[in-house]
Amino acid sequence: MPNPSLAMYKLIALCDAGAHAAPMLPFTPAQAHEVMQIHVACRAKECQRKNAAMQVLVEAGRIVRAQNRPR
Template sequence: MHTLAMHQLVTTNQEAHRAPVQPFTIEQAHMIMQFHVACRAARCPRKAAAVDVLVDGGRMVLSPIRPR
């Protein structure tokens, strides 16, 4: 189980927020979204990359009124 405390331990290192070298798979993107739940995609390139994959794959629809 992934908890917020676990997320904070894993993602305190700035390298954990870097964009991936290769695009994520859908499954990887889901996992990244869980680990980076407290991040804003606008400030976390890794979460932004996961969001892009999920949107492109039809697994996520962005809100027209709320920021990423």
């Protein structure tokens, strides 16, 4: 069976409202990076999952939140 593509996960993320919920456990930085790719079309202000992933990456020093743009 072939590995599912990132596009398939993005489609699921956009279609399933439960996929936008905050995680039960904190993400690792690697997991957070993957969530950011899957939820690329989401706004962190509206998607709890992307917001949690972004927070992990900010704390890990991997990204800096923009101060002049909406999230």
